[in-house]
Amino acid sequence: MLELHDAPLAPLTTFRLGGPAARLITATTDAEVIAAVREADDSGTPLLLIGGGSNLVIGDKGFAGTALRIATRGFALDGTKLELAAGEVWTDAVARTVEAGLAGIECLAGIPGSAGATPIQNVGAYGQEVSSTITEVIAYDRRTRETVTVANAECAFSYRHSRFKADPERFVVLRVRFDLENASGLSAPIKYAETARALGVEPGDRVPLEKARETVLELRSGKGMVLDPEDHDTWSAGSFFTNPILTHEEFAVFHARVEERLGDGVLPPAYPAGDGHTKTSAAWLIDKSGFTKGYGTGPARISTKHTLALTNRGEATTEDLLALAREVVAGVHAAFGITLVNEPVTVGVSL
Template identity: 75%
Template structure:
């Protein structure tokens, strides 16, 4: 494995923000990953595990401990069963499954980051979540000091949540296994209204797999959600806030607030009697439009959910903007936005 002292972390994140790590270890095999984790745990030092760095906000002071960058590789397809090493580039893996004619993760095209991060966040977009196709997650259990295989039913998947995210100090994902679908060249049934409208079909219909894949890539690119080093709108952590889940009482209060303003917000039924609404809608209607901000950190000019580094920002610049937006939405609608990226050494 490769070890660097006082290593810059900003270049390893899609936001390009954050101070240095006292020690950076790059592991290219599962054995190296486990050895690095055991060494840090044995020394009692803080450990931060990163993959593609697409869902991280690292403080300007950096990380006083060991940062483990997982750079393992492995793409194994047997029929419709897919196994990915944690370090595989997610966007490339999705593209390969489409080339193989397999449906199940095609609406997750273009999402930056590594495969190992997908079960942690239960990554989802355009009506798909990885929880729908993950069968098993292989991980190193730091508490039991052994490698374990967790079936999907034991991963506690929910909206942008999982067992791994709920207990971040316990598991280090090594491999992720999926069950995909051979649908005679067709995509999964379309669930997302924007995709269906763009394709000119109804929800629940299927279109050619390649068409669905390319449509999602185009939609993401139009929102600055496909990485492009030359485009500062893509210097982000993707969607910075999750879509709020409101209890019945919270939703009633929200509805009263909307009625006073003569507004109607998007709403979708969610588990446990909750209602999901749109964070992007809330941000826009609270007065934070595309491109909002005059400093080195602003909202994307293409999408109100992305907070971006315009090239000279610090992490504190970004957090200052995030707090302004969070507090402004709460003042306007009584809804508290929650950050989606993982905060390291900072809090919102």
């Protein structure tokens, strides 16, 4: 276990923002992770868990406690059963499953971060979510001080949410287990319309696994959503806001605001979200509120490739980023009456 004091945290995040931690521990085994968590809990020390750092916004003052970087490794494949250590690089794991001819997470290629974060956020993109393939999550329960196995049905998965996200102080993810599909080298059925168009197929069709992965990577790259140290559009947390989910009544009010602002006949994006709810597009709301690609004049701006990504152009502070985020939230609410919710976890700061 590596221990540092007054350690910079910005290099451990994709935003490259945030002040130092009073103490930074890097754990490379499950036992080291558990020992560090127990030590912090026993001493009453604030604890910050860091995986790939792709979903973190850390305040400029840093973190006055112990930051625990989970750097465990482990990729175990048995037939269609996959077990990943929490510290495994997610996009590398996806590539290895495609090489093994297994379908189910190929459209989640290029997503930065670690495997352990995927069940917390119920990571999803291009028609796939990890909740459809996760069977179990192995976690350390800080309340009972035991290692527990949480079955899929007990994870309370929903859109970008889970039991782990709902109770962030309780569980520390150690390992994630998946059940993938052997479809003779073909992908899972393509669900996302944009992906189907790019592949030249119909939704529901299957394509060669590697073709699906490559196409998703191309789509993500075109939006600045694949990490590239030379491209400031990727100095972000990907999608900064979640897509709003509205009741049918709320959507009707929203639709009326759209017609009032943009004219009759303008239809906002609408996707069924189950149980009397409709999901709309945060990116569409941001764009139609006047925050177009590249918006901003300071060191934090909207990506030049995608309106849903807020970016550090190289010299930004966390406060610069939050000022931009607050401006976008206020502008969208003024235009359409919808309050956007940030997707990244904030540490020491809030919108």
